[in-house]
Amino acid sequence: MATMNILVAVCLVYVTFLFAVAFGAERAARQGQGGWLRSPLVYTLSLSIYCTAWTFYGAVGYAARSGMEYLTIYIGPTLVMIGWWWCLRKLVRIGRTQRVTSIADLISSRYGKSNLLAIGVTVLAVIGTTPYIALQLQSVTLSFSVFADASESNGALADMDSTALLVAMGLALFTILFGTRNLDVNERHHGVVIAIAVEAIVKLFALLCVGAFVVWGVVGGVGEMMARIDASEIGHWQMRGDRWASLIFLSAAAFLCLPRMFQVMVVENDDEGHLRTASWAFPAYLMVMSLFVVPIAVTGLDLLPEGSNPDLFVLTLPLAMGKEGLAMLSFIGGFSSATSMVIVAALALSTMVSNHIVMPIWLSLTGSGAMVSGDVRNVVIMARRFSIAGVVVLGYLYFRFSGGGAALASIGLVSFAGVAQFLPVLLGGVFWRGATRVGAFTGLSVGFVVWVYCLLLPSFGPDVLMPTQIMQEGLFGWSWLRPQALFGIEGIDPMVHAILWSISLNGLSFVLASMLGFPTPLERLQGAQFVNVYEHSSTPQSWSGNAAQSEDLMIMSQRILGAREAQALFESEARRQGVSGYLPDTTPDFLQALERALSGSVGTATAHAMIGQIVGGASVSVEDLLAVADETAQMMEYSNRLEAKSEEQARTARQLRQANEKLQQISVQKDAFLSQVSHELRTPMTSIRAFSEILRDSEKLSETEQVKYASIIHDEALRLTRLLDDLLDLSVLENGQVNLNIQQGQLSRVLDHAIASALTGSGQEGLKISRDTAQETVLLSTDLDRLSQVFINLISNARKYCDAEVPELVLRVTHRDDTILIDFIDNGSGISKNDQAVIFEKFARVGAMRAGGAGLGLAICREIMARLGGSVSYLPGQGGAAFRVILPASSAMAAQ
């Protein structure tokens, strides 16, 4: 009993030491001194939870029973690690960029964030892992019982259950303490990782000590050892090739898919560079771990009495040799292997259970979405703690009710085959964009069913869960459904049979269902992000923002954290950056700190999505956005309204600016007009003044001179009057105040009148006018006086400006599309192209001012025609000056 007491004491000391290590690591990490906690070495050692008590004790037993086959369990992971560039690197990258928290999270996230899929994976993982936890408890209790037997205490065996219970409770406590201490954004647990790294060293050291003791202490050297091995019952190569190959494949698959391995390999990884070191260091660790297995097994078979349990050779061999200290060390090694596995497995499973089962249920029960505040954090932590306890209790119950017998010994491989069902879905999701959720469902279901039917149920032994009748005759008596000879193919090793059928049917149905279905947009988005992870990501937390967004961030944080806390956070950050006021620059550091603060209230994913929403930096998944959709929709609507408003204002401003420009233009025109008018008025005024002064001051003017000067004054006065009349006329026309006097009359009549008026005072021979009166018989309904005014102007222009020797004016009337075109074409030299552009402007005069017009005539014509609904324009290319008057159809009553 003394040994037993020492053993318990050693255990307690060891556990206390682990607690201290974990606690110290957590503290160092909190104080920011945890750099060494994250070295490649620690990462490599943490991977060693692959080597559980099944390795520590079971490998020797395995070797004693089946020779070298135990090596397959370690060769598979070695190949995976050496081939890290293929797969692990991508998994780790995806895990980091997508903030994956577990393998269930990864699979559900890849397949459109399907929670149903996550639940399925979680349940499968729990089913696959529970027997494994039971196996660890069994090995610890068995090793206790060995010491109890050695100290010849009779009560020990009866205590086995309570020992297991105590161990289970202790493990649950440790996991809860260090696994749920904080809700880290990245789900990393420094304390746990450093503790399992220490345990990795302990178990390796223990196994090496036992091995070295056996080889050099018992047998006496390597050569002697080799000879003994060859002489033993496993001295010759006895291996079924199919088992060798398929078990290597199985262990490689399980290495990738085991929830606990995924936890340490992907979730707890914080530097991809660590993989580079682990790629050779972990295979080395595995190699050393398995180096002494055969020597221990052979020596145990040799020296220990017939019928001793080979699973406990590691422990019983030193005891039999009287090396109690070594046995104690060996016990601690086995204890380490068991505890580290249970801790990480419970941690990984609890994350899955709480995230994918408990939390969705809780959220739907409380009826609140992702926007609830405050207490979510506590709920998550509580869910984790209960899940950890639940998983460990499940393992304990399994151990109790399975009786802890030999049935458990084979459970390791069965469990491996169970979790290996994730492999097609996992690899398909990471490498094939065409993989869909329906495919994943189908594949997993088929694989799971085949695994349960062909391997799990038969593994409990005949007639325990699987009736012998089914085993021999198949389900419903269909012989092709025999669990160990599916489709009538017999003679395959049951394990190989189960692996072969479950994985191949799983993969086949996964691929087929994927190809037949069509993925949802979210699936396709996630698929692209996962498969092309190297294109879509650089570093996971590369928030990039600008100062303009920090106000938005402030508004959002106030809503979640409360105004005072948010302001304090922003102010302190601003002070740290040396910026005055409340708005710091949105540096990546600040964004990360803010995200962490927010995640305390709304959870990590939501906080991540919300910041991504505002900053727009890292990729945000659609579902994240949906979770905050209500809030976002409101914000978007508000910002849309603001945007619309500001757009409207911009439009108004633009219109105002245009109006202002027009006003300025008009003002300039007005000034030009005024100066023109003054100029036009001054010229005749000057001559009137000059001649009237002459008349007044000169006494000796002859009669003729007086008459001449007076007539000049009269002419100039007339010109002034005419100018003022024209100006008035133009002003009236331009202001649109003119009243049209609509009359009916013949076009020819109007032209007759116009010609008569225009040619008054000049000799008939001055301008020859040719007309085609037949065309002119059009009845018009318009302001005939105004129209006549236009004609008069055009004809008198021709009279004044036509510079031909025999001036001639052709009047041509044509009808086109219900409009009437009246062309006035003279035979002069016409108007130069440059002048054509300006002749209709006010005060525009062409050439020498021979006739002394004010230059308003054509401008008035244009205005009149505009009022009449027609137009007047210069018609180039007619040999002389040519003007075309267009009368609208409405003017013409009827063509005759």
Added chain:
Amino acid sequence: MSEGRSPLFLERQGYRGRRLVDFLRILPLIGGLLWAVPLLWPSGPDSSVTTSEAIIYIFGVWFFMVLVSAVVSLFLRRSGLDLERKDG
């Protein structure tokens, strides 16, 4: 690659890096093949292959794989071939 070396040398280095990754990729295949060799051995209680020979072969392969892997990862680090590289 942050050091200011000549472009020619950089290219050569990049080329080496790629070939290194190629080697890294085929390494598990080599390992798989070497460990598949035991499939060819005669099996049974009277097998001509003794367990000690099997141990020497299998652990020899293992040691070789660890060694090569370590050397490759050393070169990988030295070549500065960034893990963030795009090609997968």
